[in-house]
Amino acid sequence: MIAIIDYGAGNLRSVTNALVKLGYQPKVTSEASDVLNANAVIFPGVGAAPDTVRNLRKSGLDDVIRQVIRENRPLLAICVGMQVLLSVTEEYGLNECLGVIPGVVKRLPSGLKVPHMGWNQVKQVTNHPIFNGIADGSNFYFVHSYYAEPDDARVVAGTTEYSVPLCSVLIKDSLIATQFHPEKSGELGLRMYDNFLKMAGVEG
């Protein structure tokens, strides 16, 4: 089973549509048991990180996500879903996040158009099956005003230039996180979902 975590925000419909298009049957759920029993978990995100953290805590899903990562189950976190995995975010002051990946979520530098909105290239730093069939430097769709800066450079699997080089793909064991939105990134975005689910051993 594929679980898409529903914590009262996020573009669940777009993610669901992308998976259905690929022939999968995801379950949108806020139940801890669903998430913990899933073969693959998708953690989408749209909006503000502090709100997301608050919603997750309220529903207890923060601990569920920590457990999924601790048990090394396949998890794909998207955009704000990625950011809240770090230690703290600068969004609306300094706010604590889930602390799974040590590091800070920073505001994009001034002097740029913010949000960073549109298609930008992802440079692949590592060889990883999540990039199967996706050429190095391919464009993905970004929309964000803050970016994750993990302490450990080894978790950075993809980078994107927007005045600063920012971590656009983060991989640690079975956790994969993207700053861009694969569900809005055309055929290559769909390919990335398919790669993730194939790696997780889910049948389409």
Added chain:
Amino acid sequence: MLTKRIIPCLDVIGGRVVKGTSFTELRDAGDPVEQAAFYYQQGADELVFLDIGATPEGRDTMADVVEGVSEQVFIPLTVGGGLRSIDDMRRMLEAGADKTSINTAAVINHKIITEGAKRFGSQCIVVAIDARRVDDSPEPKWVVCTHGGREPTEIDAIEWAKQAVDCGAGEILLTSWDEDGQQTGYDLELTRTISEAVTVPVIASGGAGNLEHLYEALVTGKADAVLAASIFHYRTYSIREAKEYLAERGIPIRL
């Protein structure tokens, strides 16, 4: 490097795409889901759906259209035209839209921008500005028009753009009232002035007649994205042709 976006716009009434040079000469031009899928296959970077009827019944059918499109098309979708409230916006986002474009409602009540940004995030809130040039002004000056461009106001377009961003707009969709439908090029001075005045991305709209116009809006006008309806509707150029032309001229483009 962040690429410049090419955005076809689909004008919709009653769940059908329409084409026409004026409101009274609209012709049925097909199924929006098919049209959207066609543009998607050609490499459009985003799509904008504009309900030009802007009636309450229109919103119902528009939500159905968005639902259908979002199952087939995996690029960002913006919906505008007649959205009056937070509930209207929510409805479109739940149907599968990624952004909502608000115009008259935002001019009447700025709080809808702030409230929308708070509920859904700034990235969901596009403020559409129809700007009309003031001819007898010593300095270049534009005023905001509401109600689909039919009602000029006294509001300065540049000041309004800045204010909209302060309220929480994540993007500005800027249409030149004077150039819209003329196909003689975007209002470059307007586009550049607003683009330099705000910190969020600006989509230039109104006036595209050829590919050079797109280039000018991106370079001279400093727009982050260009929107066009007619040149793509009438197949004067395909999206791919437009993108190849711009890429050859050194614009960062996703091909």
